[in-house]
Structure formats: structure tokens, C-alpha cells
Amino acid sequence: MTSMSEAVRKLTITSQMPLDRTKAFVEAMSAARGKHLLITLRGHPDPDGIACALAQAHLAQRLGVEKTTIGYSHELSHRENRALVKLLNVDMRKIKSVRDAGDVDFLALVDAHELEPDLADAGDYEVLTIVDHHRANQPPKGRFVDLRLDVGATATIFVEYLSELSPLDLDVEEDRRVATALMHGLSTDTDDFTLARPQDFRAAAMISEAVDRDLLTDLSRRAIAPSAMDVIARSLTGLVVRRNFAASGVGFVSETDRDTIAQAADFLVRREDIDTVIVYGVVGERFIEGSLRTHSPSVDPAAWLEQAFGHDDKGRAYGGGRRDKGGFRIPIGFLGRSTDRAQLWQLVEHAVKSAVMRMMGDDPVNSGPVERHA
Ligand SMILES: [Mn+2]
Numbered sequence: 374m375t376s377m378s379e380a381v382r383k384l385t386i387t388s389q390m391p392l393d394r395t396k397a398f399v400e401a402m403s404a405a406r407g408k409h410l411l412i413t414l415r416g417h418p419d420p421d422g423i424a425c426a427l428a429q430a431h432l433a434q435r436l437g438v439e440k441t442t443i444g445y446s447h448e449l450s451h452r453e454n455r456a457l458v459k460l461l462n463v464d465m466r467k468i469k470s471v472r473d474a475g476d477v478d479f480l481a482l483v484d485a486h487e488l489e490p491d492l493a494d495a496g497d498y499e500v501l502t503i504v505d506h507h508r509a510n511q512p513p514k515g516r517f518v519d520l521r522l523d524v525g526a527t528a529t530i531f532v533e534y535l536s537e538l539s540p541l542d543l544d545v546e547e548d549r550r551v552a553t554a555l556m557h558g559l560s561t562d563t564d565d566f567t568l569a570r571p572q573d574f575r576a577a578a579m580i581s582e583a584v585d586r587d588l589l590t591d592l593s594r595r596a597i598a599p600s601a602m603d604v605i606a607r608s609l610t611g612l613v614v615r616r617n618f619a620a621s622g623v624g625f626v627s628e629t630d631r632d633t634i635a636q637a638a639d640f641l642v643r644r645e646d647i648d649t650v651i652v653y654g655v656v657g658e659r660f661i662e663g664s665l666r667t668h669s670p671s672v673d674p675a676a677w678l679e680q681a682f683g684h685d686d687k688g689r690a691y692g693g694g695r696r697d698k699g700g701f702r703i704p705i706g707f708l709g710r711s712t713d714r715a716q717l718w719q720l721v722e723h724a725v726k727s728a729v730m731r732m733m734g735d736d737p738v739n740s741g742p743v744e745r746h747a
Pocket of ligand 1: 506
């Protein structure tokens with residue numbers, strides 16, 4: 374990576390009139406001139422979020438923001454994500470509070486429109502920008518909000534800003550790095566472009582010349598960890614199919630392996646006689662977590678999960694999602710301390726299955742398959 378100051382080219386926005394959204398983004402960012410901006414990633418950082426944070430930091434520098442920190446609070450759980458951070462040399466900090474990042478003046482949210490709940494003091498800071506593609510239940514609170522449901526990746530939105538403000542150049546190392554990260558974010562969030570919208574293809578075309586192909590190849594090598602294989606095997610064993618719907622419980626999964634549940638769901642939804650699958654397990658002995666995958670036009674993951682699993686005592690849905698995928702997480706609280714894992718799993722499986730079967734219009738099953746636990 375070249376030194377920061379060497380790579381910085383200050384922006385002059387004169388030649389072309391950027392689109393209104395880009396202009397408004399620049400206007401909001403100008404409040405952070407000479408200040409410290411914390412770009413926060415919500416939940417477990419994924420390639421789209423990491424790429425967007427990188428892109429916003431890149432733009433911030435060019436817009437005169439004095440200091441930018443990229444912060445995240447949940448573990449980088451997926452080995453591909455760890456590879457992305459390492460190969461692209463992304464400077465990210467794990468933080469428990471905004472104060473951990475130093476004297477922060479403003480917050481920016483990328484690939485999310487709500488503050489990370491784990492950052493207890495986040496409410497004390499102004500959210501300058503929100504750029505996201507997830508459906509919002511209430512209007513997000515930020516000085517500038519660009520929320521688009523018609524893009525497959527938030528990276529697409531940042532490509533638009535970049536192309537209007539500071540087009541990426543293959544000959545500049547820093548630009549190449551941002552372009553490669555964005556391309557990777559685009560491809561992972563759109564399942565290798567199979568779910569990409571016209572805007573996503575346009576964005577990919579715009580940055581394609583600046584991408585480091587070798588690096589992109591390294592990033593997209595989808596290695597499957599042995600632990601994921603194991604969870605996939607368990608999900609196959611426990612698979613219950615009703616019409617075009619399938620469900621499977623995989624038992625206990627460690628915190629570090631939580632993404633294997635989603636990987637199993639990604640795999641199972643490819644079965645040709647189904648269009649929707651839900652895979653769930655107990656993660657870290659603290660949560661029931663599950664992933665839903667669908668290519669049914671009539672299943673809205675967020676609505677489906679909300680209806681199936683309901684809300685916590687603060688009225689927040691246990692599940693959420695977008696177009697084709699969703700996830701849910703329900704704390705099991707005190708029950709997690711039970712040392713009888715077989716029995717705990719039986720309880721969980723019965724509760725989840727009943728909720729799922731109810732959604733499918735079936736009676737809750739008692740014919741639960743063999744109990745499985747890791
Ligand atoms: Mn995304």
C-alpha cells in the first residue's frame with residue numbers, strides 16, 4: 374500500500390454535475406472536514422460491508438476528513454472475510470464502544486441503517502451518513518440517507534459515488550485495492566451476480582478496469598472449512614421436506630462456526646424439488662440461530678421469519694432479511710446453562726419445528742427426526 378498522503382488527490386467537483394445523491398453525500402461529508410469519522414459495520418462484517426467501509430474511507434480522505442476509523446464489534450467469523458481483510462490490508466478496529474476509537478466526531482453506517490446495538494454509547498454521536506440496501510421498518514436516522522432496495526449490494530452505490538467523484542484507476546495501488554474490494558462485495562452479495570440487478574452490472578463494468586484480477590481470484594476462492602462440511606452433513610441427515618419447503622436442525626455449533634449454518638442453507642436450497650429452506654442450530658450455547666434461503670416469489674424472508682418467530686420483549690423481530698435470504702437469532706438465556714445438551718436440543722428442535730410447520734399450514738410435528746448434537 375502506498376503511503377496515504379502520496380495517494381491522495383484532492384477533489385474538485387467542477388467539471389461534471391454529480392447526481393443529486395452524490396452531491397448530497399458530499400455535502401453531508403463536508404461537515405466532517407478536519408474531523409474524525411467512525412465508519413461502523415453492523416453485526417459480523419461481510420465483504421460488501423467491508424468494501425463499502427473501505428470506499429467511504431477512501432472518499433472521506435479525498436473530501437478533507439482528517440481521520441477515518443473503520444470499526445466493527447462482532448467477530449470476523451468467516452474465513453473468507455478474514456482473508457479479505459488480510460489480503461487487502463484493511464485497517465479495521467474491533468471496538469466495544471465508540472469511545473474505543475478515540476475522539477470521534479461523527480458516525481457513518483455502511484451496509485446497515487441502524488446502529489450496532491453492542492455500541493452502547495453510539496447514541497451520543499451524530500450519524501452523518503447511512504448508505505445501505507436493506508429494507509427499513511422505520512426511516513433511518515442520519516443527516517444523509519441513501520437507502521436503495523433496487524441494488525444487490527451497497528457496493529453498487531459506492532461505485533456510483535466514486536465514478537462521479539474520483540474514478541478508480543488501475544495504476545494507483547490504493548484505487549486498485551478499493552476496486553477489488555468492491556468487486557468482491559458485489560459478487561458475494563449477489564451470489565456471483567446471479568441475483569445482480571442492472572445497476573449492479575453497470576457498477577461492476579465501471580470498476581472492472583481497475584480491479585486486480587489476481588487478488589480477486591484469491592479472494593473468491595471459496596474454500597469450505599471442515600467444520601462447514603460437518604454442518605452440511607448434519608443438515609442433510611436431518612432434512613425434512615414438505616412440498617417445496619425444507620427445514621433442518623444441525624444441533625450445536627460453536628460461535629466461530631456460526632456462518633456454517635448459512636453455508637448449509639446455501640447448499641440445501643439448490644435441491645431441485647424445493648424453493649425454500651431453513652437451517653437452524655444452537656450457536657455458542659446462547660442463541661438459536663437460523664438461516665432462510667428462498668427462490669420462491671411468494672416468500673418474503675423478513676416477513677416470513679417475523680411471522681414464524683415473532684418479537685422480543687422490546688418489540689424487535691427476531692429475524693430479518695432481504696429478497697432471497699434471511700436469518701434469525703433468539704437468545705435461549707438461562708436454558709443455555711443446561712448440561713443436558715441432548716434434551717436442550719430436543720426442546721429447541723421442537724419449538725423451531727412447530728413454528729416452521731405452523732407457517733407451512735401443517736400441524737406441529739411430533740415425529741421429530743433423531744436428535745443430533747455435536
Ligand atoms: Mn450488502
